[in-house]
Amino acid sequence: VRTTTENAQLALLLEVASTPKPGNVDREREYDDLRFEHFLAGAVAARDGLRLAAGGEELGVAFERAIAGMSQQSGGNTQFGAILLTTPLLGAAAEGDLSPEGARSVITETTVEDTAKFYEAFEHVDVAVSDPPDDLEPLDVRRGAEAIPAIRERGLTLGDLMERSADQDGVAAEWTSGFPRTFAAAESIADDEGAVTDRAARAYLELLAEEPDEFVVTQHDRETALEVTERAAALTESEEDPRAFAEELVDRGINPGTTADIVAGALFVALERGLEV
């Protein structure tokens, strides 16, 4: 039987191996400077941080360690969002309650120190985020550790911070609402049949068809994100092969990263609940 740490690492690997996942790196599609192998290396070196989270370590400490490891490859940001989404789920598993309530409870207990470690994590890697409103400029995550004094001054816990970002960040939205899309996708993967990477690819397309991907909104605009959602919805209702759509999104540099992050979290939940590989 795999440990919780092993399931978290395997979830990261299965996510990137699942194909086709239109717009994201998968085992059949990659970018010249962001390759499949970078995701493998990211998952390998994230493991020590994942282990800390699975052992009940402070969420911020575990997250920062996982990101420091993940960044030990030359592709840049491979799994920042996936690890951010999965860390509270690991905490919930450590408490023996991997459920929406368990995850909420872990997040409610976050402190200002978790926020400080979260900001430190941005020192390791460039993450694409949208500009904060003017009054929140001192809290811009891209300032990294420099923003920590402002964080402490305001007494902002990591749960608070995520709540503030929930309307423009799909991972933060999951944090703040008990991970509804993650748990639903976990069920859909568990109830599906066949190879796990095929199941995860189908779950990805369903999630993509359901809601605009906030990472696409950040990198492009809402119109593009809506177009992707509609095209994905049409594909889930047709017999058409999603591979052409996958090629097109990669060519256009449209990368629904939040949707992939949710699939990684869903795979972790499904594995913890007994999904066989």
Add this chain to the structure above:
Amino acid sequence: VRTTTENAQLALLLEVASTPKPGNVDREREYDDLRFEHFLAGAVAARDGLRLAAGGEELGVAFERAIAGMSQQSGGNTQFGAILLTTPLLGAAAEGDLSPEGARSVITETTVEDTAKFYEAFEHVDVAVSDPPDDLEPLDVRRGAEAIPAIRERGLTLGDLMERSADQDGVAAEWTSGFPRTFAAAESIADDEGAVTDRAARAYLELLAEEPDEFVVTQHDRETALEVTERAAALTESEEDPRAFAEELVDRGINPGTTADIVAGALFVALERGLEV
């Protein structure tokens, strides 16, 4: 900087991700019952054993633990040979001497207890091996732990056992001769350019062109292994895309597993020597 354990795990992952590797599972080709995802799960759960080897634990103990982990997936034998090949290299790295001499020295120090653990490892998974000569039937590895009394009686160290198998097992041949093909392939990967998984795929084809794969001899016959070698040699000298050959070998169920094992070991050596991913 990645640890030795992380490099060993990453080597297993990069090996299976490298494509095309004619006849072996890679990220574009798999069998219905032996899939890419099984190799990911194998590499994830092998890590605790790899960590023991990297920490200088007895070779047999570390190997058995890695195989016990690797077997925690439903595809069967994914990386038995790759792990067997890499374990003494991990031991050599633990001694600070990852070289032919370092590996020889680790193997010279093996004991009967290492052999006993090696036999225990066969309890976890079915491995395709050839029949032993009649007088060695009591030592048939497929007897697993049952063979241990006979092992102890003969005082056979793991180094001795490998020497006896070297003429019919390509991994044992590497063990007994200071890993010449593994170290040469590591250099060829390090000197090559481009994505690591492309370099490893080229190294695989060169190795395949160089010598008949003993695993193909075991599963089919020497004639088939020779045919594969000649076809691979022709490909390395032409501009032809090896993908058609890859499809053909998978269709015919011809699986040059030993060659893939050597590539995994070579990737480990190259990573330890600073190959960037």
